[in-house]
Amino acid sequence: MFRARQRPAAIRRDRPHASSSRPIFSSARLAALLGAILLATTLLAAVSVRAEDTEMPRIRTNQAYIEELARPTTLAIDNPVAVFAAVFGQLPDRVKVYPTENYYYFTFLHAGAPYNGNIRLDASDRDQGKLHFAYSEDLADWREETDVIHVALDATNDVQVEKVERFLYRVTFRGKSVLFELNDLSGVKPPDGLLGPDEKFVGPIFDESGLRFFLVFNARLKLFHYILDETAPVPEQFVPAKSGRIVLGKRTGYGFFVDDRRPRKILVGVAFANSRVNNYFDGPFDQLPDNFIEGDAFRDMIVAVAPELKGKIDRFGGWGDGAQRFMIAPYYYYQRDSELAAFDRCASDKRIPEANHYACFVVDDDSQQNFSPIPRAIKELRGKGRKKG
Template structure:
C-alpha cells in the first residue's frame, strides 16, 4: 500500500478541535527544496525515515504497516515500515519505499528490505503490541493498534457466520471481517461502534447504496441485518495502489485466533490446503491470499446491480441473497502490480 503526501500543516494557536489547514505553498516549497539523500540505498533511506520520526508513534492499520511519504528531487515517494505479526517477535521488520504511482505511469519499482540485527536494526518487544525499533543512535517506540476489545453490535453478525476479527484500514475506516459459510466467501462489514471517518451520500434512486465522500468506498445497507456491507472501491484508487484501494491488506493479524482464517480460506478454496499459513500467506512470504469480494468500480451505475439483485432476492433463501454482495475478480486481476497468482496480493513489500 502507498502512503500519501499531504501539504505541510500550518502551525497555529487554534483550538485542537478545529480543522487543520494545509497549503499549496508549503507543498511547492517542499518540492523545490534541494535535498540530499542516497535514494537508491534502502539502509540510508531507512535511517532517514527513522530519524525523522518522533520518539513514539501509533500504527493504526491492523496489519502493522506504518506508512510514510516524502519528496526528494521533485518526486513524491511513499513507503512503509511493517511490524509483521509473523516475525516481529523474532526481531525483524519490513521496509519498503517507491515512487508514487499514477494512472499515466503505472507500476514503479519497489525497494524492499527485511531488516533485523544483522543489518544493525534492533526490534524489541516491550509489551503486547508495543515495540522499540533502534538503528544507529535513534530509537522509536511503535504502538500497534489494539482492537481486541472491539466487538460488533448485537445482530450485526448472523449466528451461522464467523467473525474473523475487527480491522482498521489505512483509509481511516474500520471493519469487521466476517466469513459466511453459506456463500463460502467473506464480507467486510463497516464498524460503526466508533466515529466513522467519512460522510456518505446515497446513490440516486438506489438509496441503499452509500458512497463515502472521502474514501469512495461503496456500501450496501443490508435488508436483513442492521449493517453495511462493502460492495465497491473506486477503481482509480485500486489501480494506483493508494490508501483508498480497499481493506484487503489490513486483516486482523494481531488478534486472529488459531486457525480461524486459514480454515475459512480452505473451506472457500480447498486447493489452498497445505499452501498457506494461518494468516493466509505462502510459506515463503511472497504472496498472501487476497480477500476482495467487492467491485472495483469506475462509475456509480456499475453498483446498481447489487441493489437489483438484493431487492429481488431479499425474501428468498439467505445464501442466494448474500451472494449478491460477492464479486468475483476480473480476468485481469483488477489490481495493479507485477505478475502474481490470481486472487493474491504482494507479500512484504506492499
C-alpha cells in the same frame, strides 16, 4: 479460482484490470491529497483553535508544499538502508501504527519527485527481530509502474526489534530508539444483532483510509464480507447513490449496501481509480486483522473457500515462505458508481432464495475483468436455469 496477493506488501499486489490482473504496490501508499506528501506535521501551516471539545479544521497550504519542494535535499535514494536512516531519523520517540497489517506509512519529496513507503512490523516475523522497509516513487495514471525497493532489516543491519508488550515494540537503529505502538483493537467486537446465524467474526480491521471494519465469514455460503464498524465515530460522510440502498463515502469513494435485514453497511464497491494508483482508498484487502488471529480458525475459513489450498497455507493464509497470501476482496472495483446498482438489484430480486441473499454482495474475478458486476447469487441462479434448460 482464488486470488493471491504478495506478502509482505513490499511488492505491488494484484489490481483489477480489464484484460489481466497486474501486481500493484500496496505497501507504499500514494498520498491522496496535496498536503499529505509532507513528511512531518511541522511542515504544515495549521490553525487549531479549541472550541469546547472540538477543534477548527487544520489547513494545508500550497505555500508549504512549494517551499518543501524547493528545499535542497541529499539522499542516496537507491540505497534502502540510507533511506531507512533518513526516515527513521525523523520519527518521534513514539509513533502509533493504525492499520491492522501493521504498516507505518510515510511520504517525502526528493529532487523534485514524490516518494511513499512504509515501515512494517509483520505479525509473522517481528518477534524474530525483523522489520520490513519499502518505498518507491508515487504511482500515477499517466506513467508506467515505478520500481519498488524492499528490504527486510534485522540485527545484521544494526536494526534491533524488541517486544516490550503485546502491542508495543521498540526499534533501535544507530543509537536511536522509537516505540511503535500497534493498534490494540482486541476489545472491539460486533454489537449484538449485527451478525447473522451463519456468520463468524474473524477480527477487527483498521484500514489506512481511516475507516474500521469487521471482517466476517459466512460459514454456510463460504464467503467473506467487510462490514463497516460504526461502534466508534466514522470519519466519513455518506451520500445515497441513484440505486436504492447503495451509499457512497464522499472522502473514500467506498460503496456500501445498507442492509435491510440487519443494522449494518456491507462494503460492495471501491473506486477503480484509487486502486490503480494504490492510494489510501484502494480497499481493506491489505489490512487483515493479523494481530488478532489465533489458532487455525482463519486458515480453515480460507480452505473452505479455496479447498485447493488445504495443507499449503499458514494460519494467516500465506504460502511460499509467506511471500504469497490469499486475497480477500469480495467487493467490486467500480469505474462508475452506477455499476453498484447490480448489488441492489440482486438484493431485491424475488428469484433469489432467502438463504442465498448474502451472496448478492460478492463478485468474482470474471466480473472484475470484464468490468461488469454480476453478484454470485445471480450467477448461481443463471447456472440453475441453464441446467434446467
